Amino acid sequence: MGSKKPLLLGLxxxxxxxxxxxxxxxxxxxxxxxxxxxxxxxxxEAPDDGAITAAFQEIARVERLTATEGEGxxxxxxxxxxxxxxxxxxxxxxxLERARRYKELTAGKFDISLGRLVDLWGFGEGATKAPSQxxxxxxxxxxxxxxxxxxxxxxxxxQLGPNAELDLGGIAKGYAVDRAIQVLKDYGVKxxxxxxxxxxxxxxxxxxxxxxxxxxxxxxxxxxxxAKILGIVKxxxxxxxxxxxxxxxxxxxxxxxxxxxxxxxxxxPARGCISVTITAPTALEADAxxxxxxxxxxxxxxxxxxxxxxxxxxxVDPEGKIYKSSGLADLExxx
Amino acid sequence: xxxxxxxxxGDWLLIIGIITLxxxxxxxxxxxxxxxxxxxxxxxxxxxxxxxxxxxxxxxxGRLGETEIEVRDxxxxxVRSPGPYxxxxxxxxxxxxxEILICLPNRVTVEIPGEAGYDALVR
Numbered sequence: 001m002g003s004k005k006p007l008l009l010g011l012x013x014x015x016x017x018x019x020x021x022x023x024x025x026x027x028x029x030x031x032x033x034x035x036x037x038x039x040x041x042x043x044x045e046a047p048d049d050g051a052i053t054a055a056f057q058e059i060a061r062v063e064r065l066t067a068t069e070g071e072g073x074x075x076x077x078x079x080x081x082x083x084x085x086x087x088x089x090x091x092x093x094x095x096l097e098r099a100r101r102y103k104e105l106t107a108g109k110f111d112i113s114l115g116r117l118v119d120l121w122g123f124g125e126g127a128t129k130a131p132s133q134x135x136x137x138x139x140x141x142x143x144x145x146x147x148x149x150x151x152x153x154x155x156x157x158x159q160l161g162p163n164a165e166l167d168l169g170g171i172a173k174g175y176a177v178d179r180a181i182q183v184l185k186d187y188g189v190k191x192x193x194x195x196x197x198x199x200x201x202x203x204x205x206x207x208x209x210x211x212x213x214x215x216x217x218x219x220x221x222x223x224x225x226x227a228k229i230l231g232i233v234k235x236x237x238x239x240x241x242x243x244x245x246x247x248x249x250x251x252x253x254x255x256x257x258x259x260x261x262x263x264x265x266x267x268x269p270a271r272g273c274i275s276v277t278i279t280a281p282t283a284l285e286a287d288a289x290x291x292x293x294x295x296x297x298x299x300x301x302x303x304x305x306x307x308x309x310x311x312x313x314x315x316v317d318p319e320g321k322i323y324k325s326s327g328l329a330d331l332e333x334x335x
Numbered sequence: 336x337x338x339x340x341x342x343x344x345g346d347w348l349l350i351i352g353i354i355t356l357x358x359x360x361x362x363x364x365x366x367x368x369x370x371x372x373x374x375x376x377x378x379x380x381x382x383x384x385x386x387x388x389x390x391x392x393x394x395x396x397g398r399l400g401e402t403e404i405e406v407r408d409x410x411x412x413x414v415r416s417p418g419p420y421x422x423x424x425x426x427x428x429x430x431x432x433x434e435i436l437i438c439l440p441n442r443v444t445v446e447i448p449g450e451a452g453y454d455a456l457v458r
Contacts, residue, residue, distance in 0.1 A: 008345055008349065011349075034379070035379070036378070036442055039439075040439065041437055041439065041444070043455070045454070127419050128419060128440075129419045130419040130420055193454060193455060195455045197458075198456065198457050198458040200455050200457055206454060216454045216455070217452070217453040217454050218453060218454065218455050218456070218457050219451075219452070219453035219455070219456045219457070220456075220457050220458075221456055221457065221458035226422075226425050226426045226427060227426065227427060227428075227429075229453075229456070232452070232453050233457075241457050242457065243457045243458050245458065248420060248422060248458070249419075249420055250420075277457060
């Protein structure tokens with residue numbers, strides 16, 4: 001070996017250092033796990049397996065709280081609170097208050113009291129086959145009435161009108177995602193993605209190639225071609241994104257598409273948009289606003305988005321025209 | 336084994352370094368091969384690993400019933416599955432890494448593992 005020894009040693013040390021640093025890249029390895037919860041396939045990505053398990057457990061807890069069937073608190077409220085006040089947990093009360101806030105923001109278009117109408121149309125979560133018939137105008141009109149929700153903050157009591165059946169489908173996933181993110185943060189996780197069937201929240205930066213970190217890339221589903229995307233939104237920091245569309249739960253009768261997002265003013269599918277994507281600080285906000293803006297329609301919806309701080313949006317109308325809020329003006333999208 | 340005594344500690348370092356690097360290269364080769372594989376899951380369990388370049392029809396049994404899957408010409412699709420809206424059928428063929436068909440009610444997924452051009456799909 002002789003004089004070559006120092007060179008060889010140096011080279012070996014360098015290789016070892018490189019190898020070890022690649023193997024133990026600071027935050028640990030990036031783990032991707034999925035579970036069937038909230039009636040969808042929930043995906044969590046983070047560098048900590050134990051934290052992911054705890055986050056899934058938290059989502060399962062929120063699922064029990066917000067389920068419309070079974071022995072959860074919301075299901076019980078729906079059974080017992082018609083015509084008389086029922087005491088609920090602080091958590092459920094806070095959730096109902098937040099729902100009321102989004103109802104006010106969206107001029108009544110985001111409405112959690114439409115459970116019976118959704119079931120009448122046949123779009124309920126438990127449905128085993130797609131509906132095929134438009135309900136009668138009389139039935140729709142009857143179920144539109146008597147949907148009051150009375151919240152008594154001092155006593156934590158809730159009372160419902162005779163036709164009010166609470167359906168938290170518009171915010172339960174968002175809330176569950178926010179709770180899961182909180183659990184991951186409590187564990188000290190530096191970056192994560194939680195995706196509950198398209199209600200997504202991220203924080204931090206995702207590990208990229210060779211030690212780098214990069215923003216998360218979220219693709220937006222094309223509303224009329226399952227194989228296409230509208231474009232890609234890059235998110236970093238602490239942001240959520242959600243979409244409401246007419247292309248998953250729907251049926252076609254006499255050439256007309258009837259989908260599951262009902263306008264509380266008419267009891268029929270909202271017609272102004274075919275897809276609405278919202279980015280916001282929390283998944284609950286993104287979730288609720290995506291639904292509310294979808295029903296409001298492009299013009300009024302865009303006005304609302306522009307008025308709200310830290311909220312951006314992308315709206316597609318039935319002609320395929322794309323509306324973007326000012327904060328996303330540079331985003332490239334193609335219908 | 337006696338000849339190992341002639342190796343100096345620098346040689347050992349070199350050997351260990353090379354082994355470490357070799358292990359680290361494994362994922363690179365994996366990525367290259369991944370696009371050609373299909374993973375079929377029922378619930379959390381992988382029930383089939385199929386090469387994409389080998390035409391095949393198969394049926395797996397999920398929570399509600401049978402899901403029928405077809406692999407043809409380097410693509411894969413679901414041709415039959417229980418569930419109200421048939422979203423996994425409407426999606427049609429998939430062929431690129433990172434693409435996935437989700438038959439939600441039956442808890443069956445058909446996935447081509449690998450990196451897509453994005454981290455998640457909002458829908």
